[in-house]
Amino acid sequence: MNTPGIEFGRKISAAYAALCKPLCQKLHLPQTAFDILMFLANNPGYQTASDVVEVRKLKANLVSVNIDRLVQEGCLVREADPGDRRRTLLRCTEKACPIIEQGRALQEEFGARLLEHTNEAQRKAFFETMDIINENLDAILEGEA
Known part of the structure; x- marks a missing residue:
């Protein structure tokens, strides 16, 4: 079996x-700021700077600087968590919507380009295999393996 290295x-x-670079230049956004904005927009269950650091594995200082920039530019707002006033939640604003739309289009293009030269059966098998691998990962992480 040949596995990816x-x-x-x-x-x-x-x-x-590389695919993001022209869009980031057009938007005058560093890649990290773009990634943070897209992460928050695409994953509503994650709403804090800590979430970005932990899930995206980005350095805390880089996340902090870029969140500050996105807040200053009006793309994000900070809100107190009503359930825990010590936590600060991040929310994308209306100003961020055009950036998010362009980012999602880019992500769709990236996904399509990754799957170029595959047929429907290959894509179906790939996604079914990914689902099985995801279940196996959950079992390993839950200590069931």
């Missing part, structure tokens, strides 16, 4: 960054 994840990340 260590380079596979790096290639995906580098290809995504």
Whole structure:
């Protein structure tokens, strides 16, 4: 069986960054700020700077600087968590909507380009396999394996 090597994840990340670069330049946004905005917009269950650091594995100081920038530019607002006033929630604003729309279009294009030269059966098998792998990961993390 041929499995992707260590380079596979790096290639995906580098290809995504290359595809994002023209949009980030057009929007005058650093890649990290764009990534934070897209992460928050696409994952409503994650709403804090800590979530961004933990899930995206970005350095806390880089996240902090870029969140400050997005707040100053009016793309994010900070709100107190009604359930825990010590926590600060981040919410995308209306001003961020055009950026998010363009980002989602770019992400759709990226996904389509990754699957170029595959047929429907290959895509179906790939996504079914990914679902099984995801279940296996959950079992490992839950200590059931």
